């Protein structure tokens with residue numbers, strides 16, 4: 393008896409190993425699809441609550457402060473240095489093409505269309521998706537979600553809706569501020585270190601920047617805000633038990649939000665690029 | 668002519684809470700295997716049983732927080748569900764850890780339901796009611812502007828009790844009200860519950876494994892074991908009944924039919 397199982401294991405081990413790899417990949421793919429499916433359902437349910445009363449305005453204001461106002465310093469600093477570095481890189485590249493206007497134009501377009509919203513999205517994902525995930529997961533494991541229900545309050549309306557509205561509205565504002573500070577960073581480096589004429593630099597920036605550039609960047613930021621809040625709420629609401637569940641909800645929120653932001657950014661860039 | 672109301676008036680002999688053959692399993696774990704019990708209006712009912720026997724699961728079914736597999740659950744004759752907590756009855760619940768909202772002050776917690784929803788009152792009135800309720804549970808009104816994290820465990824539980832009674836509900840639920848408290852604070856909470864449940868016809872439903880709670884405030888008791896009610900009766904029968912399961916639980920011995 394013992395001999396036969398040993399034999400079986402020996403015979404199986406080789407093919408099992410090679411079959412295990414596609415099996416793991418397949419299982420992962422299925423899990424990701426199921427995950428995205430339930431996130432989409434979660435988002436649809438939440439959107440249904442956005443339009444139906446009661447509305448929790450105090451919670452909305454609190455969420456706007458938490459997500460928007462307190463993110464300003466970190467978004468501003470990041471954008472400043474990103475714009476400054478961008479100016480140096482473009483100078484290095486455009487020197488080879490001897491193009492005078494490249495730095496102001498590409499800094500402006502690069503910040504407004506791409507770096508502003510994406511950097512802002514990733515930073516807010518790190519700061520806010522994690523805290524939303526942790527907060528809601530903690531509320532879940534300490535019975536606060538059930539307590540809300542016993543106090544005749546719908547958790548989705550009270551916790552999820554304010555965060556989704558706040559993040560979606562506030563992210564374009566943050567990205568706009570990031571755009572301006574990033575362009576300022578490029579301006580400071582270009583005029584201070586690279587010898588650009590300040591008046592000409594501003595002139596080029598304003599002349600070549602189009603409304604559609606700005607709008608496409610702000611639309612991206614709004615979508616990122618929606619992604620961040622939905623992901624944070626989803627992982628918080630579906631957390632496991634105890635401190636471990638809270639921890640996992642926190643890290644999963646940041647990881648999933650960041651990946652989705654980069655993916656959505658590419659999809660939207662394709663879309664705006666074509667039109 | 669009578670105007671129809673959302674919750675039909677309960678006939679005096681109809682139970683406030685009624686479970687019939689309630690079953691509920693989690694994957695690979697049949698927790699409840701046919702639980703039947705009735706709680707009459709104004710009664711202080713205690714559901715006792717060992718840890719992990721499914722007391723909290725029963726409570727969650729009565730509130731409608733989780734779906735069950737089979738049987739009937741009625742609160743005031745209505746079926747509880749997520750969209751109709753406790754079948755729409757006016758309830759208050761004290762959670763095991765208090766479950767205070769930690770992003771809000773004690774006042775905002777206690778007044779949560781007072782300042783929201785159809786029957787809301789002004790902020791000043793809410794403060795007055797909150798102060799009265801805090802006093803009722805033995806807390807000073809001056810802690811109103813503290814956050815839950817600034818309170819001790821016993822005070823958090825009292826604040827949770829103040830929140831539960833803020834709107835003078837018809838049914839009060841207590842999940843292990845004394846767990847995690849020292850005997851003196853536990854006795855204090857037990858006395859509070861005893862007083863509050865007796866007031867103005869409030870019905871009490873407590874789940875606990877603490878016999879001192881049962882002896883302080885329960886009028887009816889049911890013992891849950893292996894997913895079924897193995898004994899139920901009046902609190903006065905606790906020491907006279909010769910049910911071997913009950914004897915073992917009451918005396919707290921390791922040997923007996925309860926494993």
Ligand SMILES: Nc1ncnc2c1ncn2[C@@H]1O[C@H](COP(=O)(O)OP(=O)(O)O)[C@@H](O)[C@H]1O
Nearest residue numbers: 693696698716717718719720721722723724725
């Ligand atoms: N959400 C859940 N998912 C899976 N199992 C659960 C869940 N809630 C409770 N259980 C299981 O049901 C049993 C009873 O739990 P519970 O009602 O909390 O016990 P207690 O009598 O101590 O309150 C336990 O074995 C627990 O593991």
Ligand SMILES: [Mg+2]
Nearest residue numbers: 722723842843
């Ligand atoms: Mg329990």
